[in-house]
Amino acid sequence: MLRVLVALLLLANLAFYAWTQGWLDGVVSVRSIGDREPERLARQVRPETVRILPAGAASAPSAAASAPSPAASATPATLACLEAGPFSDADMAAAQATAQLALPSGSWVTLRIDRPGAWIVYLGKYANRAVMRNKEDELNRRQLPYEEVRDNPALEPGLSLGRFDQRGGATQAVDRFAQQGLRGARVVELTAASSSQWLRVEKAEPSLATTLAAMKADALGKGFVPCAKAPAN
Secondary structure, eight states: OHHHHHHHHHHHHHHHHHHHTTTTTTTSSSOSSOSOTTHHHHTOSSGGGOOOOOTTTTTSOOHHHHSOOHHHHOOOOOOEEEEEEEEOHHHHHHHHHHHHHHSOTTSOEEEEEEEOOEEEEEEEOOSSHHHHHHHHHHHHHTTOOOEEOOSOGGGOSEEEEEEESSHHHHHHHHHHHHHTTOOSOEEEEEEOOEEEEEEEEEEEOHHHHHHHHHOOOGGGTTOOEEOSSOOOO
16 A cells, blocks of 8 residues: 555656646646746737837827817807998888898898987976985975976976876876876877888898998998897897
8 A cells, every 4th residue: 555655646646747848838737937938928919019108198089089179179150240220211112122132131131219208297397406405305295205306407406296107107106196186288299109110130140241341222221230239149
C-alpha cells in the first residue's frame, strides 16, 4: 500500500512539473502562465489604431459632438406687425386697391376701430379759482363726488360731476342733480365719437416687412409703420 502512495505522489509531481513548463497547455484548459504578457499583446487586434489621450481628455466631449448642427442652431425668423392708416371710409377703397396690387394675396387684413365719444356733467367755467372753491364747498356739503377739470384750457377752471360714454347718460345725470337743487350743471362733450380703418399685416416675414417699409403711395398716407399693439407671434 505504501508503495502505491509513493508511486501516485511521484506521478503527481511529474504532472505538475510538466504543467508548469507549459507542456500540457494543449491538454488542459488552464494555462500554466495565465493571461499575461507577451501572449496578450500578441492577441491584440489592430494595435496601431490605439491612441493614448492626456488626462481629462477622455471626459471632454469631442468637437463633433459639442458643435450644434445647423438645424439646431437656426432660429425662427422674427415676424413683424405693420399697419397703414387711419383711413376714412372714403379713402379706404383706394388704400385697399393699392395693397391688392403690391402685396401677396391673403397677407393683409382690414380693421375698423370705433371709438365712443366722451361727455361730462360740467360746472363752470368760473371767473377764478376762488369762485370754484366756493362751489366745491357746496358740493362737499351735499356729499356729491366731483373732480377738477384739468388739461383742457377751454373748461378751466371748472368741475366735473361724472364722465359718460353716452350723451343720454350724462343728460339723465343733469336731471337728477337739478331735482336735488343743484343748479348750473350741464352736459359738455369732451371727445366726439370716431371711426377709422386700417390695413394691417400681422405677421410679416423679413422680406415682406422690407417691401412694406418701402411702399410709398398717396393712397397709403404715411405708409406702413409698426403696429400700435402687435399681436403675439
